[in-house]
Amino acid sequence: MLIELKGVHKTYDNGQPLHVLKGIDLQIEKGEFVSIMGASGSGKSTLLNILGILDNYDEGEYHLAGKLIKNLSERESATYRNRMIGFVFQSFNLIGFKTAVENVELPLFYQGVNRHRRHEAAMAYLEKMGLTDWASHYPNEMSGGQKQRVAIARALITHPEIILADEPTGALDSKTSVEVMELLTRLNREDGVTIIVVTHESGVANCADKIVHIKDGLIERVEDNRLHHASQFGTDTIMK
Amino acid sequence: MRHRFDFDTFREIGDSLFRNKRRTILTGFGIFWGLFMLLFLVGGGKGLKQSLSLTFEGFASNTMVMISSNTSKPYKGMKEGRYWQLNRKDVERLRLLMPELDVVAPMVSNWGLTAEYKGNTTSCAIKGISGNYHKVEAPKLKYGRTIRDADVEQERKVCVIGKRVYNDLFPQGGDPCGTFIQVGSVFFQIIGVDFSSGNISISGSASESVMVPFSVAATLFKRGNNVDIICVTGKPGIKMSSLEPRVRSIMAREHLFDPTDDQAMVVLNTEQVFSIMDNLFRGVNFLIWLVGIGTLLAGAVGVSNIMMVTVRERTIEIGIRRAIGAVPRDILSQIIWESVLLTLTAGSAGIVFSVLILNVVERIVPQAVTFQISFWTAVLAALLLSVLGVLAGLAPAMRAMKVKPVDAMRDE
Numbered sequence: 021m022l023i024e025l026k027g028v029h030k031t032y033d034n035g036q037p038l039h040v041l042k043g044i045d046l047q048i049e050k051g052e053f054v055s056i057m058g059a060s061g062s063g064k065s066t067l068l069n070i071l072g073i074l075d076n077y078d079e080g081e082y083h084l085a086g087k088l089i090k091n092l093s094e095r096e097s098a099t100y101r102n103r104m105i106g107f108v109f110q111s112f113n114l115i116g117f118k119t120a121v122e123n124v125e126l127p128l129f130y131q132g133v134n135r136h137r138r139h140e141a142a143m144a145y146l147e148k149m150g151l152t153d154w155a156s157h158y159p160n161e162m163s164g165g166q167k168q169r170v171a172i173a174r175a176l177i178t179h180p181e182i183i184l185a186d187e188p189t190g191a192l193d194s195k196t197s198v199e200v201m202e203l204l205t206r207l208n209r210e211d212g213v214t215i216i217v218v219t220h221e222s223g224v225a226n227c228a229d230k231i232v233h234i235k236d237g238l239i240e241r242v243e244d245n246r247l248h249h250a251s252q253f254g255t256d257t258i259m260k
Numbered sequence: 261m262r263h264r265f266d267f268d269t270f271r272e273i274g275d276s277l278f279r280n281k282r283r284t285i286l287t288g289f290g291i292f293w294g295l296f297m298l299l300f301l302v303g304g305g306k307g308l309k310q311s312l313s314l315t316f317e318g319f320a321s322n323t324m325v326m327i328s329s330n331t332s333k334p335y336k337g338m339k340e341g342r343y344w345q346l347n348r349k350d351v352e353r354l355r356l357l358m359p360e361l362d363v364v365a366p367m368v369s370n371w372g373l374t375a376e377y378k379g380n381t382t383s384c385a386i387k388g389i390s391g392n393y394h395k396v397e398a399p400k401l402k403y404g405r406t407i408r409d410a411d412v413e414q415e416r417k418v419c420v421i422g423k424r425v426y427n428d429l430f431p432q433g434g435d436p437c438g439t440f441i442q443v444g445s446v447f448f449q450i451i452g453v454d455f456s457s458g459n460i461s462i463s464g465s466a467s468e469s470v471m472v473p474f475s476v477a478a479t480l481f482k483r484g485n486n487v488d489i490i491c492v493t494g495k496p497g498i499k500m501s502s503l504e505p506r507v508r509s510i511m512a513r514e515h516l517f518d519p520t521d522d523q524a525m526v527v528l529n530t531e532q533v534f535s536i537m538d539n540l541f542r543g544v545n546f547l548i549w550l551v552g553i554g555t556l557l558a559g560a561v562g563v564s565n566i567m568m569v570t571v572r573e574r575t576i577e578i579g580i581r582r583a584i585g586a587v588p589r590d591i592l593s594q595i596i597w598e599s600v601l602l603t604l605t606a607g608s609a610g611i612v613f614s615v616l617i618l619n620v621v622e623r624i625v626p627q628a629v630t631f632q633i634s635f636w637t638a639v640l641a642a643l644l645l646s647v648l649g650v651l652a653g654l655a656p657a658m659r660a661m662k663v664k665p666v667d668a669m670r671d672e
């Protein structure tokens with residue numbers, strides 16, 4: 021079991037405590053393609069941040085690849101994030117004053133990989149994303165789809181076992197959304213990367229093999245979607 | 261994961277500075293200006309001091325000059341306002357009664373004279389001096405020699421001319437020794453040229469004087485036994501100000517004026533003048549460093565402040581870095597190094613700029629004065645800068661370290 025959550029609780033406390041996750045139990049195997057759906061404010065992003073060790077939780081247990089993720093030192097959690105997990109965000113979160121290739125290189129910089137090898141690896145991933153020509157462009161010179169593909173290249177460069185994506189198509193039109201989802205699907209099928217996607221869009225969720233529905237901080241149901249019939253709009257398109 | 265500070269880290273920091281030019285220039289300007297001000301003021305103060313010291317050039321720092329004046333108090337039946345004069349006996353008396361004195365040199369002088377040589381004329385003053393006068397006011401001999409005791413004893417009609425007199429009478433230059441110039445109706449043979457440029461000289465500046473043997477001048481100006489001025493210098497280690505009361509009382513007894521009558525005899529004490537100057541410059545220097553370092557500190561606080569703001573602006577960037585593998589220490593060192601690199605670059609620009617400006621000032625100022633700061637002042641400034649850089653970066657770096665990886669997810 022790659023990911024195992026048992027009774028995970030999370031409360032935000034900004035003056036007034038807000039109980040967001042109220043006991044999440046979730047198991048995800050290596051190589052699965054999972055999407056998380058739910059109403060706005062139901063706690064999807066909160067859950068994903070905990071899975072990515074970007075944030076901590078208050079109660080329960082989270083095991084990642086057998087290791088209990090609790091009270092890790094900054095160095096340990098940074099190492100897990102860097103080695104095991106790749107992040108893709110709704111707003112791309114590229115660094116504006118760095119070119120595409122420099123953005124992709126950055127995780128390797130923090131691993132201490134030398135510049136030459138970093139650059140080579142980054143170029144290889146950009147090529148995979150069909151962005152070779154855009155390598156030395158800055159994010160503000162690229163379209164949303166291109167930026168998201170740069171972000172995916174950055175997520176992939178450390179060969180993570182898991183890709184966590186929070187509404188990766190949220191800022192894209194339907195055509196580029198399809199492209200991005202096809203990319204993630206291919207990564208899952210061909211390279212066996214475990215993928216977890218938070219989304220509002222049923223078409224996006226339909227790409228996954230398993231759909232986790234969250235309601236008010238609890239898992240409402242887990243839907244088996246290996247046949248990809250979840251979306252009433254069909255299997256091939258993503259309706260906006 | 262990373263431990264070393266290597267070229268890659270340096271590049272990373274450089275990129276973040278140089279690709280955010282506006283931000284960087286804004287931040288660095290305070291340091292640039294602070295350092296420029298500090299060094300410019302230090303150099304300016306140094307030049308000013310030198311140029312003022314030139315005025316006192318050649319003057320022994322333990323000289324006392326006595327000039328007789330009208331009495332201001334009635335004494336032994338004599339009314340106030342009586343005029344008296346120093347004379348040659350006073351010279352002997354001082355030599356005898358005051359063994360602390362090194363040189364006792366009488367002088368007579370006359371202004372508003374005209375010197376002529378082969379049709380060239382110039383206005384000048386004649387100073388009749390004794391053979392030991394060069395110990396009071398050191399000449400800068402360009403040619404020849406000074407007036408000697410033998411010249412005085414034998415009443416030779418010889419002279420040492422000052423720089424301006426020389427330049428006016430001998431526009432073609434060259435060694436004038438041996439030639440005769442005419443001052444008033446008398447011919448003097450030149451034996452020396454004094455290039456000293458001091459401005460505080462007794463009875464007019466050295467450069468406008470024609471110095472002749474004391475005995476010759478006394479006869480020429482029909483002074484008899486009288487003397488205009490007596491200059492004395494103390495033996496090494498003697499404080500001239502402590503001798504003043506005794507000198508006054510000796511003169512008072514001899515010339516019958518009230519020993520408490522300070523106005524009856526004017527006494528100029530170079531020791532006092534020099535110490536006032538010294539104190540003045542100590543004060544000026546202190547001010548310069550105070551203002552300079554204040555400006556520099558203000559610059560550093562500015563850097564710290566602006567970096568504080570930019571750290572807030574960079575929350576998402578820092579969050580992203582943390583999310584993809586940076587540990588807090590990476591962030592800490594990045595911000596501190598950014599601050600150090602920024603202060604050093606801006607500061608070096610300040611150093612270079614101040615050196616350039618001081619160079620220009622040095623060219624514009626006619627006197628041969630050094631305004632340029634020394635190498636070690638620059639090194640000290642650079643060291644100061646690095647320390648300031650670290651200090652300025654500390655608070656922003658602490659704040660940056662508090663940014664959590666989850667902050668990358670906030671989209672604003």
Ligand SMILES: Nc1ncnc2c1ncn2[C@@H]1O[C@H](COP(=O)(O)OP(=O)(O)OP(=O)(O)O)[C@@H](O)[C@H]1O
Binds near residue numbers: 059
């Ligand atoms: N850092 C935070 N501090 C306080 N409250 C927070 C914080 N982050 C999220 N919340 C609150 O927690 C609840 C769940 O937020 P979360 O972002 O997980 O929702 P979500 O399911 O991702 O919603 P959406 O679909 O709109 O992105 C919301 O009510 C939100 O206001």
Ligand SMILES: [Mg+2]
Binds near residue numbers: 064065186
């Ligand atoms: Mg969300």
